[in-house]
Amino acid sequence: MVQRIKISSGGYTFIAETHPDAPQTVAAFLNLLPYQQKLIHVRWSGEGCWIPLGDYELGVGFENHTSHPSRGDILFYPGGYSETEIIMAYGSCCFASKMGQLAGNHFLTITEGMENLHALGVKTLWEGAQPILFELV
Template structure:
């Protein structure tokens, strides 16, 4: 299954990691289509995030979880100690919050170049929130 991440008219795709994180992938799919704002992270480094605190997620286990996502990794964080969110790592990232380091469930990886991810992160840093729609492709 492939997702499309449409950020202000630029579309990135990502294959869902259904074998590695089946419950988290199912929970993410239940949120779709998701229209929101893509924001620059406050604590984690070179990354962006979508707040999904207003959505009901089932209780999810830690599966395929990481504190240090690789460039392009998409994490679903179900709010164990902080806001629920979707994080997209665009460069060196240590997933953090005011509660300290947190681990998100790695559910997909964007098919995007390093330059594209740098541009995505810089757009949220320099211009603020970017409109995003996440949907099944």
């Protein structure tokens, strides 16, 4: 069953839907809601923002993983070669770290508010970390 998640960051609101091909990641993430963190701009991946999670373990492995998220795709990287993280693509993106190319579980897709996604990315790039909140609709 697809769940809708409200995402608030940088003065913008987005609605995302869970991805049915990542059921374990979705279930684990839903247990965290409401989830609040800081969103920062990526270093190597292009037009994306990420939430660094260090050695946090969500308890899932790889499923529905990709290195090339589309605009509005949100991935969870369960760790291994680099630290655990969540990455949100706002434009052209190739998921990578200082260790090289990575793949993350595509578990959310933004379906509403896409017109503000690039503005959030640019704001995060030029103004720094933005609070981000994920909550059920």
